[in-house]
Amino acid sequence: MLPPNAHTALVAELRRPRYNGLTEAQARTALNDPVVRQVQRPSGRRVDLIDLAALVGAEAAKSFAAVLRTNLGADIFESIKVRGVDPGHPKTVEVLNAIKAGVPAQAATVDAILAGAVVSVEVVDHPRLMDAFAGVAGMPNRIEDADFTAAWTEARP
Amino acid sequence: MADRKIAYDTSQALTITLNSLASSATAGRESTAVDNTTNKYLDALVQVKVTLQTGTPGNDKGVYVYAYGSEDGSTYTDNATGTDAAITLRDPSALVLIGFIPCPDSGGVTYEGSPMSVARAFGGRLPRKWGIVVRNYTNVALHASAGNSASYTGLYETIA
Numbered sequence: 001m002l003p004p005n006a007h008t009a010l011v012a013e014l015r016r017p018r019y020n021g022l023t024e025a026q027a028r029t030a031l032n033d034p035v036v037r038q039v040q041r042p043s044g045r046r047v048d049l050i051d052l053a054a055l056v057g058a059e060a061a062k063s064f065a066a067v068l069r070t071n072l073g074a075d076i077f078e079s080i081k082v083r084g085v086d087p088g089h090p091k092t093v094e095v096l097n098a099i100k101a102g103v104p105a106q107a108a109t110v111d112a113i114l115a116g117a118v119v120s121v122e123v124v125d126h127p128r129l130m131d132a133f134a135g136v137a138g139m140p141n142r143i144e145d146a147d148f149t150a151a152w153t154e155a156r157p
Numbered sequence: 158m159a160d161r162k163i164a165y166d167t168s169q170a171l172t173i174t175l176n177s178l179a180s181s182a183t184a185g186r187e188s189t190a191v192d193n194t195t196n197k198y199l200d201a202l203v204q205v206k207v208t209l210q211t212g213t214p215g216n217d218k219g220v221y222v223y224a225y226g227s228e229d230g231s232t233y234t235d236n237a238t239g240t241d242a243a244i245t246l247r248d249p250s251a252l253v254l255i256g257f258i259p260c261p262d263s264g265g266v267t268y269e270g271s272p273m274s275v276a277r278a279f280g281g282r283l284p285r286k287w288g289i290v291v292r293n294y295t296n297v298a299l300h301a302s303a304g305n306s307a308s309y310t311g312l313y314e315t316i317a
Binding site: 034124125126127129130131133134135136137138139140141142 | 174175176177178179180181182183184186189215236238240241242243244245296298299301
């Protein structure tokens with residue numbers, strides 16, 4: 001059960017116009033659930049493997065990673081795995097060109113990567129309640145259904 | 158000749174709600190402030206434990222731990238409030254990073270951070286009041302009901 005100050009803050013939030021016309025379930029989702037956005041950005045000098053997957057597909061990205069691991073050595077590959085691969089690195093260019101030569105269908109994509117293609121990826125960010133209730137003592141990170149229903153009923157009788 | 162030794166008080170829980178903490182580039186959770194005016198510890202070692210929900214870690218694959226403080230006991234670093242509450246970090250933030258807990262593996266794993274010195278964040282002395290901010294940036298929310306906590310041990314010196 002929410003502490004009284006948190007309940008009051010929740011009721012005040014649910015009275016805001018942004019919740020007009022929503023059902024209780026929709027309002028709960030709008031407040032409680034992480035926000036998933038599609039973000040477009042240039043791949044830049046370093047290509048994240050997840051960006052690479054968005055460009056060439058998951059399977060091709062896996063093959064690419066495997067080729068990189070073989071060519072660069074496992075230790076170097078592990079060190080760049082999290083931070084991404086550098087399309088400008090001579091070894092990376094070599095591997096990309098090898099893929100391009102071996103898989104003509106991927107040639108255009110490889111060129112796009114080398115040129116810093118725009119990738120579209122999903123970004124998961126925090127739910128609205130973390131901003132809406134910043135500084136509200138005792139407000140949980142996720143509001144239980146029963147607490148939400150009590151506040152919703154009070155805010156939108 | 159007397160010996161000067163470090164002494165450890167009993168470990169105490171920090172009041173901070175970490176269950177279900179979402180992953181975020183900008184928002185986290187602050188603890189209730191610890192009042193150091195009675196115990197007058199020289200330092201506090203903080204340890205944070207987190208458990209991820211099931212999923213594959215992404216983003217920075219880790220949890221950031223920052224310190225906030227108050228010189229006068231009422232005005233806190235940046236927009237910290239001294240209560241167990243959500244906090245949206247400013248960019249750049251005046252909070253001081255005191256540690257990072259890598260969370261690389263999938264499968265709802267529990268990760269124990271290292272003991273982190275709070276005094277180090279403030280030039281070697283604990284302020285009148287202090288607390289921590291935890292920001293999850295693993296792309297996976299923390300477990301909803303268990304395996305998340307923070308505690309600290311106050312340090313002082315003995316002469317004997």
